[in-house]
Amino acid sequence: xxxxxxxxxxxxxxxxxxxxxxxxxxxxxxxxxxxxxxxxxxxxxxxxxxxxxxxxxxxxxxxxxxxxxxxxxxxxxxxxxxxxxxxxxxxxxxxxxxxxxxxxxxxxxxxxxxxxxxxxxxxxxxxxxxxxxxxxxxxxxxxxxxxxxxxxxxxxxxxxxxxxxxxxxxxxxxxxxxxxxxxxxxxxxxxxxxxxxxxxxxxxxxxxxxxxxxxxxxxxxxxxxxxxxxxxxxxxxxxxxxxxxxxxxxxxxxxxxxxxxxxxxxxxxxxxxxxxxxxxxxxxxxxxxxxxxxxxxxxxxxxxxxxxxxxxxxxxxxxxxxxxxxxxxxxxxxxxxxxxxxxxxxxxxxxxxxx
Amino acid sequence: xxxxxxxxxxxxxxxxxxxxxxxxxxxxxxxxxxxxxxxxxxxxxxxxxxxxxxxxxxxxxxxxxxxxxxxxxxxxxxxxxxxxxxxxxxxxxxxxxxxxxxxxxxxxxxxxxxxxxxxxxxxxxxxxxxxxxxxxxxxxxxxxxxxxxxxxxxxxxxxxxxxxxxxxxxxxxxxxxxxxxxxxxxxxxxxxxxxxxxxxxxxxxxxxxxxxxxxxxxxxxxxxxxxxxxxxxxxxxxxxxxxxxxxxxxxxxxxxxxxxxxxxxxxxxxxxxxxxxxxxxxxxxxxxxxxxxxxxxxxxxxxxxxxxxxxxxxxxxxxxxxxxxxxxxxxxxxxxxxxxxxxxxxxxxxxxxxx
Numbered sequence: 001x002x003x004x005x006x007x008x009x010x011x012x013x014x015x016x017x018x019x020x021x022x023x024x025x026x027x028x029x030x031x032x033x034x035x036x037x038x039x040x041x042x043x044x045x046x047x048x049x050x051x052x053x054x055x056x057x058x059x060x061x062x063x064x065x066x067x068x069x070x071x072x073x074x075x076x077x078x079x080x081x082x083x084x085x086x087x088x089x090x091x092x093x094x095x096x097x098x099x100x101x102x103x104x105x106x107x108x109x110x111x112x113x114x115x116x117x118x119x120x121x122x123x124x125x126x127x128x129x130x131x132x133x134x135x136x137x138x139x140x141x142x143x144x145x146x147x148x149x150x151x152x153x154x155x156x157x158x159x160x161x162x163x164x165x166x167x168x169x170x171x172x173x174x175x176x177x178x179x180x181x182x183x184x185x186x187x188x189x190x191x192x193x194x195x196x197x198x199x200x201x202x203x204x205x206x207x208x209x210x211x212x213x214x215x216x217x218x219x220x221x222x223x224x225x226x227x228x229x230x231x232x233x234x235x236x237x238x239x240x241x242x243x244x245x246x247x248x249x250x251x252x253x254x255x256x257x258x259x260x261x262x263x264x265x266x267x268x269x270x271x272x273x274x275x276x277x278x279x280x281x282x283x284x285x286x287x288x289x290x291x292x293x294x295x296x297x298x299x300x301x302x303x304x305x306x307x308x309x310x311x312x313x314x315x316x317x318x319x320x321x322x323x324x325x326x327x328x329x330x331x332x333x334x335x336x337x338x339x340x341x342x343x344x345x346x347x348x349x350x351x352x353x354x355x
Numbered sequence: 356x357x358x359x360x361x362x363x364x365x366x367x368x369x370x371x372x373x374x375x376x377x378x379x380x381x382x383x384x385x386x387x388x389x390x391x392x393x394x395x396x397x398x399x400x401x402x403x404x405x406x407x408x409x410x411x412x413x414x415x416x417x418x419x420x421x422x423x424x425x426x427x428x429x430x431x432x433x434x435x436x437x438x439x440x441x442x443x444x445x446x447x448x449x450x451x452x453x454x455x456x457x458x459x460x461x462x463x464x465x466x467x468x469x470x471x472x473x474x475x476x477x478x479x480x481x482x483x484x485x486x487x488x489x490x491x492x493x494x495x496x497x498x499x500x501x502x503x504x505x506x507x508x509x510x511x512x513x514x515x516x517x518x519x520x521x522x523x524x525x526x527x528x529x530x531x532x533x534x535x536x537x538x539x540x541x542x543x544x545x546x547x548x549x550x551x552x553x554x555x556x557x558x559x560x561x562x563x564x565x566x567x568x569x570x571x572x573x574x575x576x577x578x579x580x581x582x583x584x585x586x587x588x589x590x591x592x593x594x595x596x597x598x599x600x601x602x603x604x605x606x607x608x609x610x611x612x613x614x615x616x617x618x619x620x621x622x623x624x625x626x627x628x629x630x631x632x633x634x635x636x637x638x639x640x641x642x643x644x645x646x647x648x649x650x651x652x653x654x655x656x657x658x659x660x661x662x663x664x665x666x667x668x669x670x671x672x673x674x675x676x677x678x679x680x681x682x683x684x685x686x687x688x689x690x691x692x693x694x695x696x697x698x699x700x701x702x703x704x705x706x707x708x709x710x
Contacts, residue, residue, distance in 0.1 A: 259689050263631035266696075270625030274705070276618035334614050341621075350629070 009085070009108040009124050019295040020243050021128035022175040022215065022308065025086065026137045026232075029160045029169035030119040030144070031151040037161035038099075038114045046098035046114050053113040054102060056147035062140040063104035070100035077326070080317025086124060088112055109140065116161050117169075119144070126308070128174060128239070130232045137170075138228075157224070164221070168228050173219030174239050175204070179292045180249030181242075182214045183264070190242060198222045199238055204284075204311075213284030213311060218242065254296070262352050265289045265298065273344035277333040283314040283340060298350050306343055313339065364440070364463040364479050374650040375598045376483035377530040377570065377663060380441065381492045381587075384515045384524035385474040385499070386506040392516035393454075393469045401453035401469050408468045409457060411502035417495040418459035425455035432681070435672025441479060443467055464495065471516050472524075474499070481663070483529060483594070485587045492525075493583075512579070519576070523583050528574030529594055530559070534647045535604030536597075537569045538619070545597060553577045554593050559639075559666075568639030568666060573597065609651070617707050620644045620653065628699035632688040638669040638695060653705050661698055668694065 009023070035041055035049050050070075058066050071079065071092060082088045087107045092099055092115045099114040112120040121144065123137045151159040157167040165171070181187050191201045198221045203211045220235050253261050268289035272278070278286075291307045293299045312318060319332045319339070327335065364378070390396055390404050405425075413421050426434065426447060437443045442462045447454055447470045454469040467475040476499070478492045506514040512522040520526070536542050546556045555576045558566045575590050608616050623644035627633070633641075646662045648654045667673060674691050675682045682690065 259631050263692070266629035266631050267626055270627075270629030271622055272625075274621035274625030276614050276621050337618070 009106060009126060018127050020177055020246050021239070022177055022311075023086075023124060023126050024129050024133045024172075024174050025122060025124045026130070026133050026170060026172045027120055027122035028137055028141055029117040029158065029165040029171075030121065030141070030148075031159055031161070032118050033149045033151045035118065038095075038116065038118060039161060043097055049118050050098045050100060050113050052148060053111070053119055054100065056144050057102035057111045057113070059147065060102075060140060060143050062136060062143060063109055065105050067103040067105060067107075068100070070098070071095060072097070073100075077317060077321045080315075081321050082107075084315035084317045085312055087122075089115060089120070091115060109136065111140075111144075117165070119148075128243075130172065130236055134172075134228065134232055165223050167224035168226070168231065170223055170228050170231060171219055172232055172235055173217050174235075176216050176218055176239070176242060176246070177214060177288065177291060178216055178242070178246050179214040179288050180246045180253060182211075183253060183261075184249045186245070186249060187211075187216070190245060194218065194238060194242065197234075197238055199235060212281045213288040215284070215288070215311065250292070250296070261292075265293045266350060269293070269344070269347075269350055272340045273347075274341065275337045276341075277330075278337045278340065279333055280314045280316060280319075280336065283336055284311060286340075287311055287314070293350060298352055299347060303347055306346075310340065310343065364461060364481060373482050375532055375601050376594075377532055377666070378441075378479060378481050379484050379488050379527075379529050380477060380479045381485070381488050381525060381527045382475055382477035383492055383496055384472040384513065384520040384526075385476065385496070385503075386514055386516070387473050388504045388506045390473065393450075393471065393473060394516055398452055404473050405453045405455060405468050407503060408466070408474055409455065411499050412457035412466045412468070414502065415495060415498050417491060417498060418464055420460050422458040422460060422462075423455070425453070426450060427452070428455075432672060432676045435670075436676045437462075439670040439672045440667055442477075444470060444475070446470060464491065466495075466499075472520070474503075483598075485527065485591055489527075489583065489587055520578050522579035523581070523586065525578055525583050525586065526574055527587055527590055528572050529590075531571050531573055531594070531597060531601070532569060532643065532646060533571055533597070533601050534569040534643050535601045535608060537566075538608060538616075539604045541600070541604060542566075542571070545600060549573065549593060549597065552589075552593055554590060567636045568643040570639070570643070570666065605647075605651070616647075620648045621705060624648070624699070624702075624705055627695045628702075629696065630692045631696075632685075633692045633695065634688055635669045635671060635674075635691065638691055639666060641695075642666055642669070648705060653707055654702060658702055661701075665695065665698065 031037060032049055032052065035045050038046060038049070041049065054068060058068055060066070079093050083090050083093065085107060087103060087110045088101055089112065092112055095114065101113060102111045103109065108124050110122045121137065121140055123133045123140070125133050153159055158169040160166050160169050178187065181190055194201055200219050200221045202217045204213065204215045204217065218239060220231050222231065268286035272283065272286040272290065287307055287310045290299065291304065294301060294304045294307065314336055316332060319336050320327045322339070323335055386392060387404055387407065390400050393401060393404070396404065409423060413423055415421070434448050438445050438448065440462060442458060442465045443456055444467065447467055450469065456468060457466045458464065463479050465477045467477070476492065476495055478488045478495070480488050508514055513524040515521050515524050533542065536545055549556055553576045555574050557572045557574070559568065559570045559572065573594060575586050577586065623641035627638065627641040627645065642662055642665045645654065646659065649656060649659045649662065669691055671687060674687045674694070677694070678690055
């Protein structure tokens with residue numbers, strides 16, 4: 001059975017934690033030729049898909065010691081924790097039968113079975129690294145293809161339940177931390193510009209979620225008519241451009257409104273270190289400015305990993321999982337505040353003279 | 356010339372700083388029999404009043420080394436500083452000619468000349484102490500009466516420019532810090548109840564000002580038909596009652612919503628210690644909860660005097676006086692924030708286990 005206290009790619013320390021880009025993710029949608037898409041399949045067919053895919057996934061050489069489960073095997077809190085870590089989708093929780101996943105032990109690779117498609121294979125990594133993420137995804141895809149017969153059309157490419165995934169079946173996305181553009185109120189312009197290039201911008205938890213903590217998920221919309229490398233290269237160029245704009249926004253703020261910036265950072269640091277009740281949304285907004293403080297050199301680099309983990313740990317599921325039981329929202333706010341008071345008590349003071 | 360950096364009864368350290376009651380004040384309105392009230396007097400008459408009253412005040416034995424000035428002698432910042440310390444009235448600043456004051460060196464006694472009445476004699480002291488304040492006021496009044504001929508009617512008592520001061524000419528007021536009643540949303544009820552007893556409740560700077568920092572000024576409305584001691588005794592009983600209600604409110608909060616209280620105190624402490632821009636109103640609200648932390652034992656008693664001084668030091672005039680020149684509001688917010696960051700950096704951490 002899965003132990004959500006272990007793993008969590010986004011909660012790792014390490015050199016891959018960098019300014020602006022929090023994480024890179026590629027997921028491939030694949031379906032088996034012999035079976036209807038999960039939404040149209042009988043339970044027996046879904047069961048057959050499950051067992052074939054699970055066997056293939058568990059035999060992968062891409063990672064050892066796979067963790068394998070059906071959604072029904074999980075407690076509500078385990079489900080929530082995995083969703084908050086972006087390991088499984090929120091949609092998957094709605095599926096009542098014969099849906100599950102196979103994960104690598106560090107949860108950086110996850111293969112969802114019988115979600116919208118028979119297979120949703122995801123590689124998630126901290127930092128900005130399409131190259132290595134795509135390498136892993138491609139390797140896994142080729143291995144799976146040896147064991148399973150994919151639904152593939154020579155006209156369209158990989159067939160998927162929803163036409164928006166047709167072709168490569170690939171969705172590549174990067175989680176970007178854009179406090180500079182948000183403070184300068186340039187995000188609307190950036191989103192419009194990026195949309196025109198066929199690239200989508202969403203909140204932390206995908207479509208329809210808000211951008212708490214100034215975190216935006218930027219991904220390709222097109223899956224058809226271009227090869228994977230082409231899509232990644234085009235998306236990468238756009239992300240580089242957004243990153244440059246973010247850096248420029250930060251430099252402009254540091255030059256023209258440093259007091260405002262210090263104030264936002266100082267207040268965030270003061271609040272998160274001293275509050276006795278805090279919502280996840282306020283905690284994320286505080287973490288955002290504290291992460292920015294690390295980027296700017298006002299806090300040492302060693303603070304970055306605990307902050308990045310904080311974005312996940314502040315979510316309701318993680319707070320409750322930590323407590324070991326369901327907790328009502330009010331008490332959650334108190335537990336979350338206690339968690340972050342302890343975390344910040346280990347941080348040094350802000351040093352705005354270091355730039 | 357007056358040096359506003361010296362003196363400031365409300366900014367003193369000492370044993371008279373206590374929970375709930377910040378300061379006690381008594382002022383007596385008096386007029387000279389031979390002259391029309393200031394609002395009706397010719398300039399030459401006002402000049403004559405000024406010189407007679409000033410001479411009498413400067414010769415008082417109530418205090419030595421008086422500070423004496425006319426309003427016109429002061430810079431705009433000096434005026435503002437004295438108003439913020441409750442040493443002279445805001446109304447006095449509007450008077451163009453032949454108005455001034457004589458102060459004791461510690462500014463705890465001030466005699467305004469040619470404000471609404473010929474004489475407004477005030478004694479201001481930290482803590483709750485009608486007895487000693489009234490003793491000083493009475494002594495000063497008797498001394499002044501020997502040198503000047505007061506306008507007095509055997510029917511009405513002391514005659515004053517405004518009938519609301521007729522009789523004793525006395526206004527006694529206490530500045531109360533009522534965060535408990537404010538948090539419990541009981542202040543409206545308290546104000547209504549107190550009003551019915553002929554007692555007024557106002558904000559920090561008197562009529563029409565708001566109660567930033569949960570500070571309320573409570574004073575007698577009636578000046579006629581009762582003797583001074585009677586008024587003070589009745590007012591004192593009411594204030595004791597308000598104080599009891601405040602203490603009860605705090606106990607109820609500590610028992611039923613301690614987390615909310617810790618949160619408000621923690622956030623105030625975190626903000627005031629880390630902000631880089633803060634308005635006087637937000638600073639006062641933070642100070643209010645930090646003072647409450649001292650009352651509750653979460654911070655040591657030695658923090659009380661710097662907090663109490665902070666209520667005055669955070670005012671716009673004091674911030675600018677500290678800077679030595681006029682400063683626009685934005686820059687003021689930055690200077691104020693710096694001032695309080697430094698002040699709070701000397702405070703120990705909050706200790707909510709000590710109750």
